[in-house]
Amino acid sequence: MTKALERRAKLRTDLIQTAERMIAERGLAGLKTRDLARAIGCANGAVYNLVTDVDELVLRVGSRTLLRLDEALSTAESTGEPSPRETLVRIAIAYCDFAAENLELWRALFEHRMAADKILPDWSVNDQLQLFRHIYHPLALLFPKRSQEDLGITARSLFSAVHGMVALGLEQKLVAVPLPALRKEIADLVRAMIDGLVARTE
Amino acid sequence: MTKALERRAKLRTDLIQTAERMIAERGLAGLKTRDLARAIGCANGAVYNLVTDVDELVLRVGSRTLLRLDEALSTAESTGEPSPRETLVRIAIAYCDFAAENLELWRALFEHRMAADKILPDWSVNDQLQLFRHIYHPLALLFPKRSQEDLGITARSLFSAVHGMVALGLEQKLVAVPLPALRKEIADLVRAMIDGLVARTE
DNA sequence: CAGGAAACTTGAACATCGTTCAATCGAAAT
């Protein structure tokens, strides 16, 4: 009994890691079940013993990506000058750097679309909401009088704005922005957003 | 000679319009050549007489979407209080509204990915760069001393930030934000960004 | 207007996907 389950568990781990590598190397569209099966040494159909869907596989890879992203943002949050303003700048830059260094895996987080009827599992939803908390803390220091709800909204707005700059900045379709320039733009605009928000409370 | 070309031209127009409707109704992933052929009354393979690729078809639909978006931003730019600050806010809100009202077509602009080796045609690139000019004008009024290049960079940053808020705000995966709330958040953050940028020049 | 050339149109065929499932295999239990 244990023998079979062990094998299954190992295969499952291999599958997810191989899928991660494959997305990183060839993009989300380059993920093929037959390639996966060959890579982990099993039959094409066997993939569906380890995972119900390709959708689930992508979500599992996404979970790992979000975990690493979370770590990157955590170190950015706690490393360096503790001023909330500069902490938020560091977090934004860290987001940009992570996206640049993990371009295809990061893209897969947003490119992936499931059939409208399928609902995505809880473990996947929770993963995503965790990200805002890195922004929430410094924001709470900057705006002690704001309600939790307000802070949450502002945190998401800030995150979204930085996300947009990174997303369009790393897009190769338009004129590709050199990474150092993008980092500078992001730092500038984050400082401007914070200053503008702070000024309103005075 | 004319007869054949007329028919071709009409079919081509039909094709693009049908593709547009199909994307609007069922999303980019719902665009199928066989459905298109049936809808415009020709054989499956005939689609490739009108268009070299599905890629080209999506780009042509995208061009129409960008044109309509441009119009929406134009009226927002010239309608209402002429203060540059409020003009920029109106443009941002107009972008948000357009995305909400043309959700799938707007998404198709960014979801679509071509094979890495294929280069996208000039007419498609030009379409996209036009958008920034709506932001450029008010920005130039706010920052008369900045260089053209600087203004262009700031314009793209502002656009990208708003784009991010709209993109993540309209995403249904996470908690869906009610549209009025999203509009308010965008207006707030745009004002904050502008105020923050202006404060730096004083 | 006839008739051949050129261009257009067709739809069957191909390659590639994700996914399914009846048949086969192998390990644990008796």
Added chain:
DNA sequence: ATTTCGATTGAACGATGTTCAAGTTTCCTG
């Protein structure tokens, strides 16, 4: 050793984008 039952296989299915030889229409010329 035999049975049993779930795990595994890989062939097959249904879509899908794309191609192309064959058939059809259109156009030009004598």
